[in-house]
Amino acid sequence: MLPLEVLKAAGSEITCAHGTGQSVMEMSHRSRDFIKIIERAEALLREILSVPEDYTVLFLQGGAMLQFSMVPLNLGAVNAGEARKKATYIDTGVWAGKAAEEAKKYVDVRIGASSKDKNYSYIPAPPPPQNEDSFYHICLNNTIFGTVWNELPETGAVPLVSDASSCLLSEPLDVRRFGLIYAGAQKNLGPAGCTLVIIRSELLGGAPDWTPVMLRYDIHAKEKSLFNTPPCWSIYIMSLVFEWILKLGGLPEMAKRNREKAAALYEALENSPVFRPTAEKQFRSLMNVPFVAREENAEKRAAIESRFLNEAAAAGLINLAGHRLAGGLRASIYNAMPIEGVAALVKFIKNFDPK
């Protein structure tokens, strides 16, 4: 979901952006007009998130999935003949697990902790890093299971790396705690097609010789994300979203709104005789609220959830199915979801008759 005023602003200048006589979709990425757009996007992001000067911001492609390869390639992989390096991954769900699987191609992965035993309904206690770790990877907000790291692992000198795809810009975040943060744009930042990477600049430059050139952070950093044609339109929409966030009051205001929305929804689920939230209380995400019917018979439960989805859709409440890998139900209440949308869902849950 994107803010309606962002979509309207983009629509109003779709054939002619800022009086340039052309659409952002037509601009050369090396034109002054586009460079102004990408520089403004970066400046706004740095302001919103208080990105320190010694961190580099990159606008890349390929989604978080490509970061699953780029992180170990740039921070841990070695040239032929050299001893493989180590890294710690914490397994808090499907995406955290996929990131670890991919990393095994390039580094020796230790799964430091996992919450798989309880269907990823909590965040496990993170062990300290191994001395030899080249980095330590977590998934900050787990989109599918609705959990979030409220306290970050202490990793000392080992760079903490986080997939923040589904929570970046939903509340304040201390960038200094991380060596690298990455996020696919399509949750809180803008349309699909762009991936944001924020990396402590001293970590640039470690990729081995055989790394595909497009997968090297140092190359993109040197060229200010213009090494090749970037996803210009996505970056432009992101800059409009960043403006919208700042105008509303930045991350403190986003956090306030998101806390209100999540609290209302969790309260309704806690008190519902029909449904219950699945994530443990102290680890609950502000962005993704998975829930299931309380009914214990699997067949009956599936029937209730299916009817809920159908009746909700008929009432204009869409995208409430759980992820295909988790089942059940899930409300994603990203920044652009207004409190009214959550209120409508709360009312619908309260009035839902399981028959």
Added chain:
Amino acid sequence: MLPLEVLKAAGSEITCAHGTGQSVMEMSHRSRDFIKIIERAEALLREILSVPEDYTVLFLQGGAMLQFSMVPLNLGAVNAGEARKKATYIDTGVWAGKAAEEAKKYVDVRIGASSKDKNYSYIPAPPPPQNEDSFYHICLNNTIFGTVWNELPETGAVPLVSDASSCLLSEPLDVRRFGLIYAGAQKNLGPAGCTLVIIRSELLGGAPDWTPVMLRYDIHAKEKSLFNTPPCWSIYIMSLVFEWILKLGGLPEMAKRNREKAAALYEALENSPVFRPTAEKQFRSLMNVPFVAREENAEKRAAIESRFLNEAAAAGLINLAGHRLAGGLRASIYNAMPIEGVAALVKFIKNFDPK
């Protein structure tokens, strides 16, 4: 440049696509609404280009630059301990050269022929492939130097691979002649952020184990380009561009228009006392027309070209500087450039006073 009616159509439904209540920028890539869009884009492309049934169409990210790695990784790279494979690359300009450089990481590259001796102003005679070649790579249209392969190399059983970024859909093309065709979207297909790959399906599946998962054609093929979130908006705009091409009469009509435009421009340059085209006659691109001032003194030539650029821009004729790696002047006259745009440039060239 994109067709104005495509931009207008996209603008008219930017907040609500086809009555779905949401923007294409907000759609889940696994929603029925988006799957309809990507399936339609593929069907239209297959119709326009007569893509045979045994070829797979992929909508990827990362531009042609990422293909410079993906092609050798998928068609030639080997697992640790296996003997490196070979490939032939023909060096017809900056992009062809970069593709060959990148491939050296993964295969033993032979530069079969080069036109560097005459500043890439022609297409060299291609040698037959080596028996051991895993593939044979050309750049079909050379954007910077304005040359095009009018006759394809005969490569027998060795798959011919081509970067077609700057000419795909500008005229009919016999897909059967190729093992693989790739093209960044941002010339004739749509906005930056999507890369089209057309691959003979039997070539899928050759990537070694250590290939980054997002760089494997077979994975994207199996998941119908929905392995991860694709650049939904770019694919949607591409589908509108494909509709526009079909409505105008498909590739025969595109070719007719492009030939007319290029002929008018080359004629003006041939007859100009001030300027001359740089590409040799039999290899001239229909898409990119590089030219320089005839003045032989380098300083005076630069002054004339600089004044031309300034006066042209003042007259509304923009983007006429040569590529930063080539200098001089260049008119790119892709599908969406109307004949009137070329006529205006021709008139401006004829009337330009070098002083």
